[in-house]
Amino acid sequence: MxxxxxxxxVPLHNVSDASELAKLIDDGVMEADRVVAVIGKTEGNGGINxxxxxxxxxxxxxxxxxxxxxxxxxxxxxPIVWSGGTDGVISPHATIFATLPEDSxxxxxxxxxxxxxxMSEQLLPEDIGRITMVEKVAEGVRRAMAEAGITDPxxxxxxxxKTPLLTIDTIRDxxxxxxxxxxxxxxGSMDLSNGTTALGIAVALGEIEMPTQEQVMRDLSLFSSVxxxxxxxxxxxxxxxxxxxxxxHGGNYRVGHSVMKDALDQDGIWAAIRxxxxxxxxxxxxxxxxxxLVNVFLKCEADPTGKVRGRRNxxxxxxxxxxxxxIKATVGGxxxxxTGDPAVFVSVAxxxxxxxxxxxVAAIVKA
Numbered sequence: 243m244x245x246x247x248x249x250x251x252v253p254l255h256n257v258s259d260a261s262e263l264a265k266l267i268d269d270g271v272m273e274a275d276r277v278v279a280v281i282g283k284t285e286g287n288g289g290i291n292x293x294x295x296x297x298x299x300x301x302x303x304x305x306x307x308x309x310x311x312x313x314x315x316x317x318x319x320x321p322i323v324w325s326g327g328t329d330g331v332i333s334p335h336a337t338i339f340a341t342l343p344e345d346s347x348x349x350x351x352x353x354x355x356x357x358x359x360x361m362s363e364q365l366l367p368e369d370i371g372r373i374t375m376v377e378k379v380a381e382g383v384r385r386a387m388a389e390a391g392i393t394d395p396x397x398x399x400x401x402x403x404k405t406p407l408l409t410i411d412t413i414r415d416x417x418x419x420x421x422x423x424x425x426x427x428x429x430g431s432m433d434l435s436n437g438t439t440a441l442g443i444a445v446a447l448g449e450i451e452m453p454t455q456e457q458v459m460r461d462l463s464l465f466s467s468v469x470x471x472x473x474x475x476x477x478x479x480x481x482x483x484x485x486x487x488x489x490x491h492g493g494n495y496r497v498g499h500s501v502m503k504d505a506l507d508q509d510g511i512w513a514a515i516r517x518x519x520x521x522x523x524x525x526x527x528x529x530x531x532x533x534x535l536v537n538v539f540l541k542c543e544a545d546p547t548g549k550v551r552g553r554r555n556x557x558x559x560x561x562x563x564x565x566x567x568x569i570k571a572t573v574g575g576x577x578x579x580x581t582g583d584p585a586v587f588v589s590v591a592x593x594x595x596x597x598x599x600x601x602x603v604a605a606i607v608k609a
Contacts, residue, residue, distance in 0.1 A: 288327025358390025379442025528582030
């Protein structure tokens with residue numbers, strides 16, 4: 243059954259800072275033992291060796307352990323998903339989700355925010371990029387939906403995942419067991435892990451049929467409109483957070499989604515905010531949001547054609563600065579200009595996540 247959710251966005255004052263989470267708990271805004279998920283941005287390079295994710299993860303878990311009664315093993319199971327890289331104006335921050343006592347809020351039949359969590363079956367290095375990964379992720383998404391109390395996939399507006407990518411060590415491990423991996427070196431496996439995971443989400447939600455192996459990372463017409471997939475070295479399962487709306491449990495928040503058709507598509511961001519339930523003028527400005535927008539969550543990628551709106555760019559040809567960092571900075575700036583707040587969640591490597599060259603957008607607002 244869905245339960246009411248409190249959600250807050252807080253800044254990170256440095257890479258190991260969790261003081262704002264501690265303050266929320268000390269001020270009685272949420273209880274440490276009721277925190278069910280954290281989704282945030284850290285200031286590292288966003289790559290395979292971005293250890294800022296591990297540092298931030300440790301800081302947040304230490305606060306939950308210190309200020310709550312859950313055991314270390316229980317705290318380790320809380321999904322805390324960090325996306326590395328705050329290029330451009332993007333500001334390090336975290337969005338924290340916590341349940342509320344059911345008798346503390348008025349119940350309503352209006353759609354209100356709900357969150358479900360699941361861990362997939364173990365993802366072996368030989369699974370990454372393969373149909374077995376699609377199947378394992380899809381099964382996990384279905385369990386997370388059930389935990390959120392969501393029966394209709396149309397009520398799912400945002401699925402955030404964290405999955406393993408390939409490293410030299412895991413590739414070697416597969417070879418020693420007589421297995422092959424989709425690629426023989428780690429670089430590029432972030433896109434591979436994210437894209438394959440997105441297909442699993444799309445299958446679970448009925449957005450697509452089960453793809454063939456040949457379609458993985460190749461048929462870009464296959465995508466999920468609600469998937470936001472991240473990957474790293476810190477786990478060997480898919481960590482899955484399903485965010486949607488349900489009725490009957492109450493609470494003060496709603497979530498909606500849309501897609502950006504390209505890197506400059508401000509209307510796609512506004513559409514997600516409207517879909518979450520905010521009424522806006524035809525030509526909105528960030529001042530129209532007041533204090534009702536909690537956060538927006540986006541995936542982006544450099545358009546594989548090398549063009550945006552017919553104009554050529556050099557991101558994919560640049561050997562000095564990865565296109566990952568360039569497109570993240572671009573979309574971060576576009577998003578901050580919409581919201582008026584540079585603390586926005588913008589993550590890169592969006593194959594099979596939204597239309598090619600664009601990406602999904604989710605928005606959480608105060609109802």
